[in-house]
Amino acid sequence: MTSTLLREAREAMATLAPTSGGGADDVERYARARWSVLTEPGDGVAGHAIARWGAAAALDLALSDTSAPDIPELSERDWRRARARWLPRRDDHAYPLELARRVGARLVVPGDEAWPVRLDDLGVHAPPALWVRGRLDALADPVASVALVGARAATAYGVRVAAELSGDLAAGGATVVSGAAVGIDAAAHRACVAVEGRGIAVLAGGVEKSYPAGHADLLAGLSRRGVVVSEVPCGTAPTKWRFLQRNRLIAALADATVVVEAGWRSGSLNTAGHAAALGRPLGAVPGPVTSAASAGCHRILRDYDGRCITSADDVRELVGWDASAQRQGTSTDRTDDTTRILDALSSRSPRDVDELARRSGVEADRVSSLLGLLALDGRAVSDARGWRQGTP
Template sequence: MTSSLGQRAREVVAALAPASGAGADEVERYARARWSVLTEPGDGVAGLVIARRGAAAALDLALSDGSAPDIPELSERDWRRARARWLPRRDDHPYPLELARRIGAQLVVPGDEAWPVRLDDLGVHAPPALWVRGRLDALPEAAAAVALVGARAATAYGVRVAAELAGELAAGGATIVSGAAVGIDAAAHRACVTVEGRGIAVLAGGVEKSYPAGHADLLANLSRQGVVLSEVPCGAAPTKWRFLQRNRLIAALADATVVVEAGWRSGSLNTAGHAAALGRPLGAVPGPVTSAASAGCHRILRDYDGRCITSADDVRELVGWDVAAKTMETPMDRTDDTTRVIDALSPRSPRDVAEVARRSGVEADRVSSLLGLLALDGRVVSDARGWRRGMP
């Protein structure tokens, strides 16, 4: 059934493949695209058969009327139940594939240069493919990645801490991973965009539609500097199950997960659980003991053996970055450059980045990053004319 593709299928698959570094052949890529339509996220039976037989052969088996393939871990009963889940969607693939082609999404599969091999740690529960919008170079293992997650109903304290952590880490070269929800997720993504850092937003629905709708501009900006991705195809709606399952991707895509603010039963604890199961470092930001919004963080520190996170340096230590290396800066370096940039600004007359760089003696790229960080806590402000010092 997948051994040969029709002309239209070939055209669609070619349009979805990454422009460079495409490692899978067209039949295998097409099969993985169809598997992402057939299954719900984390389907272990599909993952097992794909791992043992390859995506194309596994798809032929799934769509045939035969008995279970000869795989020791797979029973006939589990195979029949899995096919009963999959077959109602056997003809649902043309629309998602065409929609992805129309919006310019790319389909990244194992073997592609852009495939994030961290996901392979999920084993048979790894996604068969990723639907991606943005810069594919944000996906591989080039830099340390940190997941910053937390409550939707975040407090001002949680939003500020998330922004400060994300801004400083992204400015230092880390990739920020989160789920694009309101609250802590959005604060982390916005800070990453502000400092022109690299981020990954993992959606629970198709990448063609922003969810929530109010984050359309945020996700558009993020996709210009990083990527917006999903394991479910275009047109798929975000559901409670898909939100929970996408949390395993957030944990797997990051070298460490930090929960910034979370209630006792927050969904962020689900992400923390996935990180712990994967053996990835886990941290949490403490809050007031009287705050219900931080009860989940305190639970992580007590029950999950999480590391207490109070600064970006704590996160760097959690990830294992060498703070003495050239890619990282010491607190004194950051303080000195920050002071020079602030000194180069006027409280009244806006100045552009080039002028601030000239006055401060700090390189322009570094000035841009520092201004973004300083803007997070109001020490500098900007408008169409440039940057100026904020109110003391």
């Protein structure tokens, strides 16, 4: 390793590595950053090379003119074709790294405290690195996580069910994973933010830009308690291939995947397929048998051995979580606090959060969180004057 390359790596990684808990040295981290630029998501040839030689040594081999390295799983033809894909991008790393610095993104790699070890189940198809904005601790948090996905062209029924599931699970301490698309994904993310839960949004393009653009505020809100991630570097545009490959990360980051609403050929079935391939529990929400918007869910229930999901408790049962108390020491007083807040609400006179906190004896931050959950099922409603009891 030349002193020039070492200096280049240190300078490049100075502001991109996690501020604490970084497990890789600068050269290895820098090499993984460059691999994320060279490759398209899920490149198994790169994965084999990195697994055998390490990211830095594999990068040297990929960019050199030497013969194919000795990797039993790969033929010389595989390596030649892979290098033909990679070499046109060999000098494309400067701009993505600078853009990441400008937007405050971090680079998380295997060995870091923030690295989500669930991704290791993808084997050689795991990403070499993740580009991250938000709370790094949300990635490797050991609490339960669930992926809620579904169609972009969602119906009112699908949006409501996604919001109810997400709000209940997030308020109970689970991490909600989805893809930040319109429709079901957005409904799941919004409900998670509304109850001040922890979520992970997995993008198909760079984390510096919201896609779609209308979700900028949603992703900003999610990143305050959760995290926005991508395996492609900043400045990368989302494409059909990257959306499909992004789905394997959604499935791998979650303990279970639930498809809330999906047509017969919905891309959500791709996520379901990844979950099934990983051996992760898979569920689907049934819809009317006459609804084309739920045909994909019914297909999962019939052909993918999916479990029927009608409530958040069904999701907890799907992976063996205790319905009355979430794992990892999460508070078990949610039901009692909810009852106290309901008692403090009036059916006629609107009351603000501070007044509800005074009447219920529950701290104001928790009142705000649980009001969001109560609003999802109609037990609380709000207007410019405050909150009132609703009619679920």
